[in-house]
Amino acid sequence: MLDILHKIFVGPFIEMSHAPDLLVQVLWEGFVSGTLYALIALGFVLIYKASSVFNFAQGIMVVFSALTLVGLIEMGLPAWLALLMTVGVMYVLAVSVERTILLPLVNQSQSTMIMATIGLSSFLIGFGGFIFGGEPKSMPVALLGIPTGSMQFSVFNGHINIQNLDLAAAVMALVMVTTLGIFFSKTRIGRALRAVADDHQAALSVGITLKQIWVIVWFTAGIVGLTTGIFWGARSDVSFSLQIIALKALPVLILGGFTSIPGVFIGGLIIGIGEQLFEYYWGVQMGGGTQGWVAYMIALLFLWVMPQGLFGEKIIERI
Amino acid sequence: MILELDSIDVVYDHVIQVLKGVSLQVPRRGIVALLGGNGAGKSTTLKAISTLLQFERGEVTKGSILFDGVRVEHSTPDELVRRGCVHVMEGRRCFEHLTVEENLLTGAFTRKEGSSVIADDLELVYGYFPDLKLSRHSLAGYVSGGIQQMCAIGRGLMARPRLMLLDEPSISLAPRVVEEVFEIVQKLNHEQGVSILIAEQNINIALKYASYGYVLENGRVVLDGEANELRNNEDIREFYLGIAGEHRKSFHNVKSYRRRKRWLA
């Protein structure tokens, strides 16, 4: 009994203090996956804010965009052109979603909308598979100008190893989250988006065009998805099994609140770092593979303490 | 006339007819009141004009709406805002998680001018509503009802409208604040030349500021006239202003037959 308590409450911390360089390595790896979790959750937040739709297809959009990019490069297009065309495809997707799902279903219930996004994901799986084939593809990292190789840093009398790819992913994710954060808080379109999120009828009454906002938001979510797909795909490979990373978004959203951009970022980091630390220092003793559920545990623990999430919008109630 | 409704019918959900042959006119630079009790069809009329109706599955099935000489009944809300007709909805409907100033700026969404013009207009709005300037950085969800009403009107003003549709601006405000809001609306009308159509249950205050009024009941215009005529109209005095009413409550039941007859006559 005492042994178990020791293994849980003392051992791991002794281990951390004995090998601080290893701890830094684990934290870094957690940080990198955290930023990618944040990116995928960001896609959800954008769409949820603007249309109150929980987009089940977000995970598929990540895969679909990455698959389109790789597929176009494999067809022999230069990488830059393929990238440009993929962006174009994501725009066409956004417009189609607006035309075929959002517009006809405006004012329908939440569950109808969710069903519609489930339909969308089946369509994307089928369509993507039909055009680009079902087998896993590898992301042509070099063609896209993403750095490979790794760097060594010495810390605490030891050293850590940083993959350039990871560094690029983290930087890209940071840039994206910050840009979008500024965009939504400072610009005309960003204000309009938050207005739509608050009260879409009132937004209509001041002349904000919902259609335009929806297209912008789905397109942005598509681009965020593409970015996630490129880096995640580079770390493993590109196939529809990638969509399970969408499962990581849910605990991040629970933590960060469904409507907050800083929220998903902090939430992503907490989940990413938390699950990495747990796996390395506790999980291994439990047989490993804890990443599947630890994220949900962390989210539930936080939910217990802070029911609105870390950054959930205050629900304004007046009497 | 800046606005002309010619016997419009409005139907919700394809079957529920709410307005029947409503006609009304708003002269350029005029203030017109649309009066009536709860459920009379005031909001529906305003939504028909601003075309917000289509988002509640409502439709103008007959008649025509001319704004500035152009038929608009099949237009879109942003198109109307661009043309200069802004609807300040019932219940204020400020964006609660945006600051007061951000709310005002959303009102300029349709405008193409540069940010310096918009900034000037923001100052103009603050000039009319000094209270808004004081709470410009507060979230609109947390300010008082009076400030919210001013914020909603100010937001509408940021579109530089030629016609404003105000839906029950007096609702759940203290009498002193109601007075303040109406004074500012009148000033906007005089100084900026904004035509105003106000829907109100508070007939007293509406007829004090309007020059002409229409009384709506069950989706029909049952009475219209100059504001001072309406103020002196026996029915209005009895049933809405309660001036002649020593047994005001019971009038409603006992005399409603007589009242209807006189209006229909």
Ligand SMILES: Nc1ncnc2c1ncn2[C@@H]1O[C@H](COP(=O)(O)OP(=O)(O)O)[C@@H](O)[C@H]1O
């Ligand atoms: N979206 C809607 N669908 C069906 N009926 C409606 C809708 N909105 C309003 N009504 C009905 O139309 C009538 C007039 O409503 P409204 O225009 O809101 O009146 P007022 O603003 O004068 O109180 C009411 O009987 C109301 O129940």
Ligand SMILES: [Mg+2]
């Ligand atoms: Mg009303």
